[in-house]
Amino acid sequence: MSTKAKQTLKVASWNINSVRARLDIVERFLTEYAPDILCLQETKVMNDVFPEGLFRRHGYNHLALHGQRMHHGVAIASKVPIRDDDRLDWQANGEARHVGVRLDNGLRIENVYVPAGGEEPDRTINPKFGQKLDFFERMIDWSSKLDVPTLLVGDFNVAPLECDVWSHKQLINVVSHTAIECALMDRLQKAHDWVDLGRHFVPPPGRLFTWWSYRAHDWAKSDRGRRLDHMWASPEVAAKAVSHVVAEPVRSWARPSDHAALITEFAF
DNA sequence: ATGGTGGTGATACCA
Numbered sequence: 209m210s211t212k213a214k215q216t217l218k219v220a221s222w223n224i225n226s227v228r229a230r231l232d233i234v235e236r237f238l239t240e241y242a243p244d245i246l247c248l249q250e251t252k253v254m255n256d257v258f259p260e261g262l263f264r265r266h267g268y269n270h271l272a273l274h275g276q277r278m279h280h281g282v283a284i285a286s287k288v289p290i291r292d293d294d295r296l297d298w299q300a301n302g303e304a305r306h307v308g309v310r311l312d313n314g315l316r317i318e319n320v321y322v323p324a325g326g327e328e329p330d331r332t333i334n335p336k337f338g339q340k341l342d343f344f345e346r347m348i349d350w351s352s353k354l355d356v357p358t359l360l361v362g363d364f365n366v367a368p369l370e371c372d373v374w375s376h377k378q379l380i381n382v383v384s385h386t387a388i389e390c391a392l393m394d395r396l397q398k399a400h401d402w403v404d405l406g407r408h409f410v411p412p413p414g415r416l417f418t419w420w421s422y423r424a425h426d427w428a429k430s431d432r433g434r435r436l437d438h439m440w441a442s443p444e445v446a447a448k449a450v451s452h453v454v455a456e457p458v459r460s461w462a463r464p465s466d467h468a469a470l471i472t473e474f475a476f
Numbered sequence: 477a478t479g480g481t482g483g484t485g486a487t488a489c490c491a
Contacts, residue, residue: 226483226484228483229482229484250483250491252483252484277484278483278484278490279489279490279491423479423480424480424481425480463482
């Protein structure tokens with residue numbers, strides 16, 4: 209046993225589907241789960257009207273925002289100091305889909321909202337699908353050049369494994385689980401030797417979903433889930449991870465997001 | 477095969 213206590217860090221990631229529409233459940237999440245750092249996607253708010261007060265009241269005094277009007281938008285709220293925040297625009301289209309920070313211990317946290325890709329999995333008739341594929345290509349290029357310990361989190365909008373969806377057979381041609389998307393996820397993973405923390409802690413074929421459609425009459429009963437949200441770590445960072453859970457109860461709270469939060473705890 | 481729900485912002489569009 210080391211005489212020096214290990215430093216723990218609890219990081220959460222949550223597609224909130226409008227942070228202003230979810231003030232109550234965000235507050236409940238900060239209270240009940242108390243992460244050190246919360247990464248949000250789909251904040252749907254401009255930076256100047258981001259609800260900073262809620263976060264500051266709970267001790268999240270360090271904020272890195274990348275918002276836009278109506279759609280997309282990402283944010284990192286932290287109890288520990290954050291440095292060198294940056295915002296990548298891989299597609300140079302002005303969409304707010306990334307914000308990254310560096311912590312004092314050198315860890316980088318990269319928070320991403322990958323394009324959903326529309327309905328039709330064919331880029332010749334659906335430009336949104338093409339945008340999604342191109343976004344992954346840019347992430348692969350970026351990823352292959354990374355040389356610092358990094359935690360990559362967010363809504364990747366792809367459920368890559370057969371056991372990452374409620375029915376592989378019924379979703380094989382549905383955007384988020386098509387072969388071309390799964391192949392891109394595989395290339396992205398290999399581009400930095402990323403460790404998929406979800407499957408590190410819940411190996412296949414264990415049940416692991418992060419999203420359930422609003423359209424189900426009883427989402428919990430039908431359990432037609434997909435694992436669209438991910439936390440991937442550089443190998444040396446993954447080695448410090450001690451737990452990883454999907455906070456599934458948040459999907460049952462009043463006026464929920466359709467995504468659950470992911471939480472990984474590290475001991476450095 | 478279809479439509480089912482929800483956020484934004486005021487009409488369709490996006491998820």
